[in-house]
Amino acid sequence: MSDTVEGRWAEIFGPRYLPATTILCLGVALFAFNAFLSSTALPSAVNELQGVELIAWATTLYLVFAIVGGAGAVIAKERLGSRWALLSMALVFLAGSVIAATASGMPQVLVGRAVQGLGEGVVAALCFALIPELYPNRLVPKVFGMQAVIWAIAGFGGPAGAGALTEFVSWRATFLVNVPLVLLFSLMVLRVVPAGTTGVVRAGFPGVRLTAIGGGILMIALASILPFAPAMALTVVAALVLAWAIRRDRRSAAPLTPSGAFWSNTALGPGFWVVLLMPVAGAVTAVYLVMLLQQLWGYGPTLAGAVGAIMAIGWSFSSVTVANVRKRSTRKVLIRTGPVLLAVGLFGVLMGLQLHLPPLLMVAQALIGMGFGISNGYTMLALIESSSAADRDRTSALIPTTQSAGNAIGAAIAGLAANAAGYATARTEPEVLASIVPLFATGIVIAVLAGIAAFAMVRRVQVQREAFVEQPLPAAH
Structure with missing residues (x-):
């Protein structure tokens, strides 16, 4: 097998793959935009509906139900087929958006967010599962790079767009804007996605x-x-x-997860630990950095948010750049290097805060983003390629679900580490700086564990490939 894989950016936007690319862009954009919705629209909602104590749960329930939906996505595909599973869950997401938009109280908003999360969790997972069906392997890194760009745009445009709608129209409009997007998504699904089921009844x-x-x-x-x-x-x-x-x-x-995920001697064992642990480690800055910049350096919300967004820029730029890598040997290096950059970046952010060096902190934020950007796409491709035909759907669908779980678990672990170190009760700058050392140390240790898993994954991918190559050809008759 050749060590190079051809593939050009123009192909995924060309006539053959443009409809599929549009579907994936819309599916990812819906999830990404609504994940960032809470930072701008929900404060206005809780002020109007008198439920400020419930604001955090609007995001928590969305993510939890998205994880549950993602875990059950393959079951939906097996029972309904890709087309009808996507359409039905898009309608569930739409129903959740309408429930939230018409809410007369915060409990109704929470119900709407939970329903949104359930529908979008299935849609996002199925969009991942469709990638190996709709694209050849040579184009998969480009698709993952394109998705990273969408997440970066959502990271900037989501809060800005939701803020503009909230300020000039209503917070309810930020939910209702999903209506035309879901309708367009549904029309594209009807055009592109096959209607048949797998024929497997579990x-x-x-x-x-x-x-x-x-x-x-x-x-x-x-x-x-x-x-x-x-x-x-x-x-x-x-x-x-x-x-x-x-x-x-x-x-x-009727398993929800592919055979060997997390616990086997195949690439899927350590591979899914990489997918889980990197977001867990990255949650340290995702949760605390913007607040620390305001607390320690007196930055306003806009400037602090812009510094925090440097990570998304690094992620997007590096993901697009390495999507052109063709040599498998180089891809293995990128998979192993990603967690290393994440660990170095976390250490750099800590040192930037401790020494009050904004340039160092910004460079470190970019390194964190690059750690994700250079490794994510090829980690996912290696997992998909290492799966059996029977497990490929479950592998693809489990990837975004595992990432969401990593974000949720990482936020909890970061909170535990910070509270245990006394961050919540710290009042002076030296107290705050001392309390965040265990927080960042926890993230660095988890990033190192992700690196160990990445090295193990690459080694097992190589073993699997050598075993495949060395299999004897069937005897001629």
Whole structure:
């Protein structure tokens, strides 16, 4: 097999693949925009509806139900087929948007956000599952690069667009803007996505496992707002619940996860740990950096947010740049280097804060983004290529679900580390600077663990490829 893979950017936007690219762009944009919605539109909603104490749960429920939806996405595809699964879940997402937009109280907003998350979790996971169906392997890195650009645009444009709609129209308009987007998405799905099912009928609905997954993630989210001792206890319980759910799923006749994910000697074992642990480590700056810049350096929300967004710029730019890499040997280097840049970037941000060096902090933020950007696409491609034909859908669908779980778990772990170090009670600058050292140290350790998993993944990918090449050809008859 050749060590090079041809593929050009023009192809994914050419006549053959443009409809599929449009579907994926819309599917990812819906998820990304609504993930950033809470930072701008929801404060106005809670002020009008008198529910400020519930604002955090509007995001928490969206993410938790998105994770549950993503975990069950392959079941929806097997039962309904890709086309009808996407259409039905897009309508679920649309229903959630309308419920939230017409809310007369915060409980109704929370219901709408949960329904949104459930529908969009399935849509996002199925969009990932469609990538190996709609594109050849040589174009997959370009597709992942394109998705990184959409996330970067959403990181900037989502809050800005939602802010403009909220200021000049209403916070309700930020939910209703989903209506034309969902209708356009549905029309494209009807045009491009095949209607047939897999022909596989699996017994039973995995309600217990989905409930355990959702409950475990919800407990971790709850732990992030509790005092240290109860939070630690709840996190341990949540970890046990999730471990039980994964173990039960491995023995099921209708598994939600691909065979070997997290726990095997194949590339899927350490590979999914990379996908999970990198967002966990990255949550340190995602959760705390903007607040620290305002607290320590007196930055306003706009300037602090712009510095925080440097990570998205680094992610997007590097992802597009390395999407042209053709040599498999270079791709392996990128997979291994990503977590290293993440760890170095976290250390650089910590030093920038400690020494009051804005240039160092900004460079470190860019390195964090580059760590994700240069490795994510090829990590995902390696996982897809390492999966059996029977497991490919589950592998593709599990990737965005695992990333969302990593973000949720990372926020909880960051909260635990910060609270344990006394960040919540720190009043002076030296106290704040001292309290964030354990926070960043935790993130760096987790990034190092992701690096160890990345090295193991690359080694096992190579073993699998050599085993494939060395298989004897069938005898001629």
